[in-house]
Amino acid sequence: MPDQQSILVLHGPNLNLLGVREPQHYGADTLASINERLVALGQAHGIRVECFQSNREYELIERVHATLTDGTAWIVINPAAFTHTSVALRDAIAGVKKPFVEVHLSNVHAREAFRHHSYFSDLAAGVICGLGARGYEFALQHALAQLQTAS
Secondary structure (H helix, E strand, C coil): CCCCCEEEEEECCCHHHCCCCCHHHHCCCCHHHHHHHHHHHHHHCCCEEEEEECCCHHHHHHHHHHCCCCCEEEEEEECHHHHHCCHHHHHHHHHHCCCEEEEECCCHHHCCHHHHCCCCCCCCCEEEECCCCHHHHHHHHHHHHHHHHHC
16 A cells, blocks of 8 residues: 555546536636646645546546555545436445545536436535536645644
8 A cells, every 4th residue: 555645536527528518617627727736736735636537437436446555545526427327436435435525517506407416425525516626626625634634
């Protein structure tokens, strides 16, 4: 197991299209620019931040499983469309017993009714929605504070 604790930021399907896809909902930031800010924020606190995006449910599940042995202490996750559909990803998160914050760029409660239900929220330490890319930063700041409090 690695010596340094880390925080995993998971991005679900279609988030690789940030900056192009529906900017009225998701903003103009690219995924690369969001990830750069998150990694820099972690470095400023002496914590490694790893960012992982996939459009494939099984790859996200495999990455969650890897947190059992890779030093991950917290997860920040935007399950994207899997929020409303993936019992399998929910079960993976529940199974590894890592604390996590759920993030959504848009205010899912101001959108279509099917977006109002999350398979993750009841397990999450917190849920942030509607604050755009800053929501990731707020989630990461919470995880960093929890790690600093615990040490």
